Structures are given as structure tokens and as C-alpha cells.
Amino acid sequence: MEKQQLVVIGGGPGGYAAAFLAADLGMSVTLIEKEENPGGVCLYRGCIPSKALLHVAKLLRETEHAENWGIHFGKPKIELDKLRDWKNSVVQKMTGGLGQLSKARKINYVQGHAKFVDAHTVTVEKSDGGEETISFENAILATGSRPATIPNLDLDSPRLMDSTAALDLENIPKTLLVVGGGYIGLELGSVYAALGTKVTVVEMLPALLPGADKDLVAVLSREIKSIMHKVYTKTKVTGMTEKKNGIEVALEGESVDKEKQTFEKVLVSIGRKPNSQNLGLEKTKVVVNQRGFVEVDVQRRTAESNIFAIGDITGDPMLAHKASHEGRVAVEVIAGHKVGFEPNAIPAVIFTDPELAWCGLTEEEAKSQGIDYEVAKFPWGASGRATTLDRSDGMTKLILEPETTRVLGVGIVGPGAGELIAEGVLAVEMAALASDVKLAIHAHPTLSETVMEAAEVFFGQSTHVYRPKKN
Template identity: 40%
Template sequence: EEYGGVCLNWGCVPSKALIANAHLYEKALAGAEVGIKVSGVELDVNTMQDWKNGIVKKLTGGVRGLLKANKATAIGGTARITSKNTVEVTSSGGKQTLTAKKAIVVATGSATIQIPGFEFDGKQIIGAKEAVSLREIPRRLLVIGGGIIGLELGTVYQKLGSQLFVAEALPHLLGDTDPDCTRIVERKLKKHGATIYKKALAKSYTKNPDGSLAVTIEVEGKPEVIEVDMVLVAVGMRPASKNLGLEEVGVTVDQRGFIPTDARCATNVPGIYAVGDVSGPPLLAHKATKEGEIAAEVIAGHKAAKDWVGMPGAIFTDPEIASVGMSEAEAKDKGIEIKVGKFPFSVLGKAMAMRETDGFVKVIAHAESQQILGVHIVGPEASAQISEAALSLEMAAFVEDVMLTVHPHPTLGEAYMEAAAHAIGQAIHIQNR
């Protein structure tokens, strides 16, 4: 419907706007703890949504402006590849065929996965697209799926007043995220009243006379009924690769619908490239942007290739989680001897001043060379802190490089320096093992 894709229109940007507002609302309610007594704090959801929509509108307008400034022709319509160098576009004005002189780039992104029995109705059974635009806070919200999208949006509505239920099919939340990090997030969700079911499958629902929903879930094989007012289905995203004409022109599509590409973002068909979510995990906006840059460089005849050793990821739960590089499990699976350093935010002055002391920074280093292999952060502003760690991996930094970099005091960034030092037994502000 609009330029900017999922991220800008109903993904990353609007959800982070709501997350920021929910955090502010929570802080306002708790201000008395530090002597800031605010009375009459009220939640105006309509104003919040209008403000969020204003941000989205400004950014989508920015995309349009960039396209125009770079003399790109933007066409609103449905596209289908008809040959190795032609695309048929169907729009309100009819059909037209575009001929590519150099290349075709597929950047169709991904779409929300629906599950049988819980088809979206836009009112009580919703997906992420509807969840970022609610004009009323549900009294009781069930989130099916304990992944990134589900927990981020679930946290928003929990802070804004919803009683939160989460049903996750796996034995743990947040997929492959460092389990030490997810435990911190799960603990805080429960502390604030969330009910979390793991090894749980959503089976069906019925509507009660009062309009609420009775949802049946199966927890480790045993049925249980949850009474809620709204269900958010957040079980992941699927590649938007159907009906593009890919198979007809010979482009390989895997069993999950992703388009395999090489390091240059090229498909198996010369002249056709794929970037972003449609080309496979990780499904991250910044990964998609970087792939777009790489494909453009390659098409222009320059040398460029993917190298994701320093590809960070961020999860905007409470507290936030961010990571880059290997996990402990990945290193061990590869037979790499490692040293692990940890520094908790509970002993960091800046975190105390912010009243956000949950979590830690974990540094994984090669046992012999002390090269940094991975960094995992759960805590305040983890998403902002991870960039230094990503640079460390990109530059193949060693623990000593981080230790010798003077970090200003008091800041959250000191935790990374301390965790690096702790990995080799040289921490100053925490006991070494």
C-alpha cells in the first residue's frame, strides 16, 4: 500500500514508537519511587496512535522523496517476472511491460503467517499489522507465539494495561536467542503478571455470550482453556515469493519459499537478484538494506559481497536483547574452546541511576587467541550498545582491544568493557573467577 515495506509501515518503526510510549507511561506511573509524584496520569490511545502514524507518514514521505531525488520511477502495481529481463506490471491503469537493461531485483519482503482455526478477522483475531494500530487496549490478550514480534507487542499492551497470556510451541521463548538472555525477559514478564505457556499449541476458540473468547490450548498434551478478549497471532513471517513468475523463468525457490542467493545476492538465473526477507534469514531490516546496497554495487560492476560475521540483531522486549556473532552453543558445536565474561547491570552506576538494572553483557572469546567471537546483551538500551560489539567483530578485535578502549563513566557502555576484561580474568569492578 505504501513505500517502505513491512518495517516502516507496520513493523519495526510503528512498533518501536509504541514501545517507547509504553515505556514512558510505565515510568510516569512509577515516578513516585524517586520523588516525582504525578497525579492524573491518563492513557489516550487515539492520540498515541495518531502520533505514531505521523512518524510513519513522515518516513514514507522521505522514501518517496529519495526516489524522486534519485530520478527513480516508482510504479504502484502488482509485478510478475515474465522473462529473464522483463517484468509485467498490473495497475489501475492496466498492464505494462518493463524491460531491464541490466538486472531485475526481487525485494518483495515477507508476510505474516496465519494458522488454521485462527484466521484473522481484524477485530479479535489479529496479526502484527492490526496490533500496531489498536484504538482500544484489550483487557485480556493472548499472544500465540513467544518470538520477537509476539513478545515485543505483548509487552507494549501489558504495560498499557492488558492482562497478558503467551502460548509458545517451543520449550523456550525467543527461538535461538541466548537462553541466559531470554530468562531475564521471561522473569520480568512474569513479575508484571504475564502467564506464559511453553510447549503449548493453540487448538481452537469459541465466542462467549459476552463477546469474549474461550481459547483452547494444549500444554504438553493437556488441554487448557484461556478466557481472553483478543488473540494476537505472531508465529513468524513467510517469504512473499508466490505469484511472481519465479518458477516460470527458472529461479530456484526452496521448500519454505525463500530464494537462495550467493554472496553477491544473485539467484541461479543470471541477471536476477534477490534481497531482504524473500532471500532468507535473518529477517532483519538492516540486513535487507545492506543486501540492497550489495546488489546495487554488483549490478553497477563493482566488487561487493555479503559477510555477516558482524550482523547484529536486536529485540525490543523489556529489557532489550541484542546480540552479534556466535553464541556459546554455536562455538561449542564447532569445537572452539572459549572463554566467557559477564558483567551485570545491577552493579553499574548508570543502570542504577536509570532504575534499569536487569540483565548483563556477555562476551564470548576464543580461549587461546582471545579474539572476540560473540557478544550478547540483555538490559537497558541493548539495541544501542550492540553496535560497538558489531564493530569489534567486523574488525576481528581481541579482548584487549576493548579493554584498552577508554569508555566514559558513568555509561552503559562500560559494561561491555568490563565483560571483556572478565572473560580473561582481568575485571576491575567485579570479582574474577
């Protein structure tokens, strides 16, 4: 085969976005991926299947909630096989579609595992047997990440799950321990809780969702605590033993009522690790740091000038949309454009119920970096739309630059926050001022009004929030 202008290693949302754009720009592209179709963790074992299940969880919660309004559905009957089939069909549909798109773009799709031989050649151990050597002008590394495991507690038991196994939905366990109170643990924990499992969550740090602003997390935590059996913060797992009817887990923490507890299943969701090994990177000048992330510059170029890296393998935040954007930047750089990866806002969304989302500067970051800021909050209790949903627990807040009133960050908690944050991203990226947000008419009655009203709150002029004037 002739020398490829671009070889993309890894077909996740970063890799396939890069490959597709490169093909659209007229490059000869090879995409190397282990699965039959592009998609990566996001489509096969992450964002997409979990959202299908969270949709179900939300529906189940709402049927319960409906009792407050005099609507009674009774106890739901759950056909697990059908639910799993539906979730799988969603994945199938999406990944199959990507396979079609890849073919339509005449991308050379090679199923297998790639390793560098030198800075211009990879060999692929193909999934259907055999080996292929491909030479290239440029390469993009997009091999992503995998669930991290707890050292010393790595039990070889089918009861011990990572996020991938949890999404397989083998059964609905009576009890489940979620180790790690980050977004993956809370999302999957919510799914199992809605399906009827008694879920216990353990987090080492003092609060759930480390990294997110405390006031937003507080709103979510209240809901999480009401649907979960127990939530232990500042608590460590110190041991795990396989027993006949479950895994006996030793917990260590102030609020732990029983040190040894047995769970039918345990989900470990303590973070993700980059897939930077076994790629032959030592045959190139690519630098991998101590944490296993590939070092890149602002153009996503590694220390080897024709090899780029994008997505989870380059570091936090490990998010699909960050990876796709980086992928497109890298391809544009390869195409000769002088561009860089320079977002001011990368949205983060936790798809629990309520959802929690933020973008740009958080209060935590502002404090730790000594940045002056002002906050304007609009409580959803004052929102008509939220009240019609019987969900007045949400909150929308703007983080503003004091002098200019420029929007530096936006945080939202409440149903639909993941959709609402898009306006925040645009505001931060466009360097909108509080007055820009205030003066843009938002449809009534919608939750999006809360963004506008938060800006009004900042000026002490919110229609639906009265704040006595300071003297």
C-alpha cells in the same frame, strides 16, 4: 519506456536501499511497490510503528517505576485516538521522506504489483489501474515477507490479529492472548500490557525467544513475567472458537491452569513467511526452495544470472538491516564489483524493556557447531550508570575465541542494549581481541563501560567485579 538498467521489486528497506544506491551510481532505476511511498513492512507495519508504541510503553513503565524514588504521577489517562494518530504521523513522516528521496534521485517509482513475463521483462498491474510492461537488464527481488498463520486455526474474526492489525491499535482490549513468544509477540505484548491489557503469552518451545542465549533470555523473561498476566511455555494452542465476548482458546501444556480460556483478542505472531508467490518466478530460472525462500549465492544472485534477491525472501534472519546491506551488495555486484554478502555479525535486537541484543556467534550456536569458546560476563549490578537508572538487572557478555581472545560474539540485555550492540558488531567485524576492547577507553559513567569491563573480567582484572584468582 527504454530498457531499465535495474528494476527493484518491493520498496522495503532492502528494496529502497538498493534502488537509491543504484540511482546514485548512475543507473536507470525503476522501483515497483504497492504502497504510495517506499517503506515496506518495516516502516508501515513493523519496526517503526512498533518502536513508537514501545517508546510509550517504556515511558508508562517508568512512571510506575518512579514511585520507588518518591515520584508519583497517578494513573495515566490514555487518549487512544491521539496515540494512534501520533504513531501514524511517525509512519507518514518517514515514508513521505522516502518518497521525496526517491523523486530526488529520479527513480521511476511505479505503484503496483509486478510479475515476471520472462527474465528481462515484468508487467506491472498498477494501483491506479492499467498495466505497464517494463524491460530490464537486471532485477532485484525484494518482496519481503508477511505474518505466518496457524494452519487450521485461521479464524475469520476481527478479534484475531496479526502484527499488522495489532499495530492498528483499534482498542485496548481487556485481555489479549499472544500466540508465539518470539520478538514480535513480546514487543507487541509489552505495548498492550503497558496500555493496561491483561496479556497472556503462549510459546510452544521451552523458553521465550528461541535462538537467543538462555542467560540473556532469563533476565528478560523475569521482566516479561512481571508485566504479563501469564506466560505459558511448552504450550500449544489446539483450538479457537469465536464466542460472543471473545475467542475461546484451547491450550495444551503442563503449566496451563485452565484448558479453555476466553480472550477479547488474540495476536498470532508465530513467524513470517516469504512473499515468493504470484510473482511469475516460474517464467524465469529463479529457484524457490520448499520453505518458499528464493535461493541465492553469496552475491545474492539467483539461478537467473541477471536477477538478484535480497531481504526476507532469501531467508533468516528476517531483519531490515540485513536486507538493506544485501541490497547494497547486490547493486555493487550489478555495477561490476566483485563483492559478496559476507557479514560476520548481524545484530539482532528485541526492543522490549529491558532490551535484548546480540551479534556474531551465540553460545547456543557455538555449542551446536562444536566451536570452542570462552565467555566473559559483566553483571550490570556492578555498573554505576545502571544503578543510577535503578536498572541493575542487565548483563553484558563477550563470547571469545580461547586461543586468540578474539571477540566472536556479544550479547547484551538491559535498557539500551539495542544501541550498545553496535560496539559489539564493530568488534566482531574488525576481529577485535578482548584486549582491544579492554584498552579502548569508554566514557564514565555509561552503560557502554560494561562492554569494556566484560573484557576486563575475562582477564580477571575488572575494576568493579572481584573474582578471587584460581590457583
